[in-house]
Amino acid sequence: MSRRVHPHGARRPALVVAAVLVLTALLGASPAGASLPRGDTVDSDPAPSWGWEHVFVDTFDGAAGTTPEQWHPMLGSGVAVQNGLGQLDVGHLAQLRTNPGWTLPAGTQVRVEASVLMPDTGSNYTAFWVQHPNGVDPREIDVIESYGPLKPTGVQLGSHICYDDTPETAVNACSATGRAPELWPVTQHFPAAAQPWHAWWSYAAEFTIGGATVLYSADDVHDGRAYELLSPPDARRVPGNAAPFHLRLSNKDVLPQHAVPGGTRHSMLVDWVSVQVKYP
Structure with missing residues (x-):
């Protein structure tokens, strides 16, 4: 699988970036904020990027519990609740x-984005992702996935150019296409003391409909x-x-044979989620 990506100095729509690039050294990160709860404060809420229009925002301002x-649980899954601090606890x-x-x-x-503090365990993995549940043409964008600090994978991003075996899609769609997911590890780009399970980060994916x-x-x-x-x-x-x-938020178990003991926080905390657009 080719892992072709490229760093840029400023945020810009994907259409204006060269399309075929290689995985290279990326921008160094400045120190991130502490992992203490951010709370429901004005400066923690999502601000629209210049030239973009919000079509969806959730700052999880509901009462604790x-x-x-604006969300519903998937069939058979656990419940995610607001914690009274302006955050969603995805347990x-x-x-x-x-x-x-x-x-x-x-x-x-389109720009989808979420401010997230990841779990610190090695027995569950969490994700913020985009689902296109079309039974004929299913697609998925993994804005961020975390396996935690105890797992070699750490955090990664990428896409599934099909989406397999769910009630919303045709069974064995991925097998039919022969396309495996394309995923890229990104743990190495975070400061050691401010990795996704130690600090809040906002994760974004930008794409163009038809792109x-x-x-x-x-x-x-x-x-x-x-x-x-x-x-x-x-x-x-x-x-x-x-x-x-x-949009999807997920918190799942790894298979028992892949679980690593350790960690104390199984929940993924989400401060806000947004969808912004620029119309043609």
Whole structure:
């Protein structure tokens, strides 16, 4: 599998970045904020990027113990609840999806982003991702996945150019296409004392409806950038406009044979989630 990505000095839409690049050294990150709860403060809320329009924002302002109104749990999964600090506690075995989905005109630029503090265990893994549950043409963008500080994989990002064996998609869709996921490790780009399980980071993916690439980035609470990566082009990588795409938050067990003892915090804490667009 080719792992072709490229660093850039400033945030920009994926369409204006060269499409075929190689994995290279990335921007060094400035120190991130501490892992203490950020709370429901003005400076922790998502601000729209210049020229972008919010179509979805959730800052999880509900009372402690309540479920978020803009999300629903997936069938058979655990429950994610708000903690009263302006955060969502995505607990052990919780999986949820946004109630709204988005079908956007071709050429629309999309930026999905979430501010997250990852678990520190080696027995569960968590993710923030984009799901395009089209039974004929299923796709997935993994904005960030974390296996924790005790696992060699650490954190990674990438995409599944198909999405297999779910009620929303055709069974064995991936097998039929012969396309495996393309994933890139990114643990090495975070400061040792401010990795995703020690500090808050906002993780983003930018893509264009009808496009072929995804631009991934991670920023600390001071807007210091850990990395900016462009995926190799593939016309099936990003959502089309034949079916709405949704956002997903997941917290799953690793298989027992892959579990590593240790860690104290199984929950993924989410400060906010947003979807921004630029229409053509």
